[in-house]
Amino acid sequence: MGRTAVLIDGFNLYHGMKEQRGRRYLWLDHVALASRLRRRDQIVDVRYFTAPVLDDAGASGRQQTYLAALKAHNPGVLTVVEGRYQRKRMRCHACSTHWTSYEEKETDVNIAVALMEIAALPTVDTVLVVSADSDLCPAVRSARRVNPQLTIVPAFPPHRRSGELRALLPSAFTISETKLRQSQLPPVVTDSATGAKYVRPAYWH
Template sequence: MPDSKKSSGKTAVYIDGYNLYYGRLRGTEFKWLDLVQLFQSLLAQRDQSESLEKVIFFTAPALATFATHGESSVNAQAAYHRALEAVYGEQVEIVRGKHAYDRNGALLPAYIEGQPYDRNNRIRVWKLEEKKTDVNLAIRMYRDACKERYDRVVLVSNDSDAEPVLSALREDFPNLMIGIVSPVRPPVLGADIHRRTSQSLAKYAHWTVTHLTDDQLSAAQLPDKVKTNKKPILRPAHWVEVVG
């Protein structure tokens, strides 16, 4: 367990933005999420004298061609990032990767219900991939640990690709406390349709939050109008709707 070196509780939160969006925010009215407020609240509930020093948000710019609302989606994402930076300054850092796709389409095996996999039956599909996010997040967590910037770190992801960096952190920095927040919906009573916390990540954590509730997300929203030295940043109108 952490020794007296950990008494300050300086904490950084590392967010896989793609995982947060598709795991919990897509199709909800909670996209205008105040990341600092949300995680300050979660840390306060733990009552461990933890101080949220930094939120590092790993994401990639949306592509209008593939976005539900085209250019409006691109503008909405950009507005959100600017709003976070306007409200919190250097406390929030946005690390951008990129999206990539094959302009000729990817040739993949077709899925036909009731029939076995047939590698010779292929169709061309659009395949959009987010690049660099996993690597950027892992490198940043490890480098911050090497520089002893924080006493505690929180990973917001349910992607098992983060397992190697968590394993390395536990082995190389035994005094570093690790938390995991799974950006998934709460379990549905009488059904098994929710995503579960990745056990490959949880096994390296000192503590976990297994889901985020609507109440938690609703209580942590940025103002509809974020003031700046210039034109205010407005919450995108289509983000109020419950759509993708």
């Protein structure tokens, strides 16, 4: 049995799942998913990289409920690593309309740093990287130089592909809808330490 760490690009996965089935699979248990993707391995470290939602109280509340449920259901295994969103003022040159756009920052760097940390302290055999972001290729190359024995496997979210990652790591594969469906959190998650209950948002059905 190998020891596997999992690095999840939350932004990449979220939008892939939404394109596939809307909000149906957003109540996802990442530890359960990793266990299904690496059935013969011990999942020892799962890191979920995301950023707090800005300027939308409803979405922010759902996100915080979800993150609390994830941590309560997987104590000691799952860590949430937060980056940030940056507001960008946009303007249409044709009609002069203005609007605010949001750009996620720090996630790529945070995943790259985590990958290098794992490579430098070889306590695991495999890293499963749930992302199809080709910006991670330099970090993958560096990690393999630091620890040539480390196996790095990209798991592409639905509707997400990276020819560069696949060329670098031919073991890359796409996560199936079946695995997502089988890896949902319970409808109500109870924190065994505090007794707090977290309910799947009705908006996510």
